[in-house]
Amino acid sequence: MKIYESIKEELLKEASAITTVAEALDPSQVEKAFTLLRDCRGKVVVTGIGKAGIIARKISATLASTGTTSIFLHAAEGIHGDLGMLSRDDLVIAVSNSGKTPEILAIIPFVKFIGIPLISLTGDAESQLAKASDAVLSTKVDAELEPLGMVPTSSTTVALALGDALAIALLKDKNFSLQDFARVHPGGAIGKRLLLKVRDLMHKDDDLPRVYLDTSMQNVILEMTSKKLGCTLVDDHSGMLKGIITDGDLRRQLQAKGDGLLRHNAGDCMTENPKSARADDLAAAALAFMEEHSITMLPIVDDSGKAVGLLHMHDLISAGVV
Numbered sequence: 001m002k003i004y005e006s007i008k009e010e011l012l013k014e015a016s017a018i019t020t021v022a023e024a025l026d027p028s029q030v031e032k033a034f035t036l037l038r039d040c041r042g043k044v045v046v047t048g049i050g051k052a053g054i055i056a057r058k059i060s061a062t063l064a065s066t067g068t069t070s071i072f073l074h075a076a077e078g079i080h081g082d083l084g085m086l087s088r089d090d091l092v093i094a095v096s097n098s099g100k101t102p103e104i105l106a107i108i109p110f111v112k113f114i115g116i117p118l119i120s121l122t123g124d125a126e127s128q129l130a131k132a133s134d135a136v137l138s139t140k141v142d143a144e145l146e147p148l149g150m151v152p153t154s155s156t157t158v159a160l161a162l163g164d165a166l167a168i169a170l171l172k173d174k175n176f177s178l179q180d181f182a183r184v185h186p187g188g189a190i191g192k193r194l195l196l197k198v199r200d201l202m203h204k205d206d207d208l209p210r211v212y213l214d215t216s217m218q219n220v221i222l223e224m225t226s227k228k229l230g231c232t233l234v235d236d237h238s239g240m241l242k243g244i245i246t247d248g249d250l251r252r253q254l255q256a257k258g259d260g261l262l263r264h265n266a267g268d269c270m271t272e273n274p275k276s277a278r279a280d281d282l283a284a285a286a287l288a289f290m291e292e293h294s295i296t297m298l299p300i301v302d303d304s305g306k307a308v309g310l311l312h313m314h315d316l317i318s319a320g321v322v
Contacts, residue, residue: 017141017154018161024138033135034169036117042089044070049103051152056095059163066167067176075103083110093119097155099127108132121159137162198286199279201319202300202309210235213242213267220245220266231297233307234270241299241307243270276301279308283321286311
């Protein structure tokens with residue numbers, strides 16, 4: 001079999017497994033699991049071992065990143081002292097396809113002793129784990145995908161998808177916003193896109209290239225050269241933004257006016273009423289605006305229309321917003 005066809009076939013089988021499990025879910029168990037999670041006053045402790053443990057760790061990470069306090073408990077470490085992580089206000093989600101994982105079963109007596117709710121993600125609704133659970137979410141699949149039927153593939157895919165679905169349901173219930181998301185993702189590209197504002201990146205004050213309407217083109221060129229941004233803003237003497245002159249404008253004006261260019265002033269050569277943004281706009285929103293209008297330089301104005309800064313595409317690239 002060709003590699004492409006083989007991989008495509010396996011992907012479709014895993015997708016089919018998710019669909020099958022979704023259709024077979026018991027609505028009452030789903031509602032019970034969600035209510036327990038929503039009402040949890042402590043942390044959600046997700047446990048598992050082996051491949052299921054890896055899935056449990058990812059489910060915990062997804063919950064934590066979407067507004068639900070969560071930690072991962074390695075089942076083997078749990079029975080060797082890490083059960084001390086649990087408190088009476090917590091909730092446990094146990095991930096085990098067989099429902100017979102010895103390390104997880106060994107945790108159950110302690111969970112029950114301190115009265116913590118237990119939700120299981122298992123492929124066997126009649127297993128010891130399922131019978132001990134307050135809510136059972138079935139992850140039963142007909143078979144794993146690999147030829148031996150031994151390596152967890154579709155079962156772990158289904159468990160992961162179900163964990164993601166629970167996290168998103170909680171996110172929606174809590175009205176978890178982009179701002180909330182940004183607070184728990186301050187680093188990396190996500191944080192930069194959601195936290196950085198235009199004022200954090202724009203050129204301003206002495207670094208801002210600006211001239212007046214009546215500034216000679218010779219001085220316009222000097223201003224553009226000294227500030228090294230490939231453009232300059234054009235204000236009236238009250239500071240109101242009237243236009244912008246870019247390197248492209250200079251080339252076009254030189255072609256049109258030839259040697260006479262230097263006898264003109266900024267007002268004669270500028271692009272009038274340029275697109276602009278506000279300093280409090282998100283940098284990511286400014287990026288989208290610049291891409292929409294195919295511009296690389298964006299004047300920044302205050303509410304009255306006075307120029308207060310300039311944002312260059314390079315600033316967004318350097319900050320990792322792009």
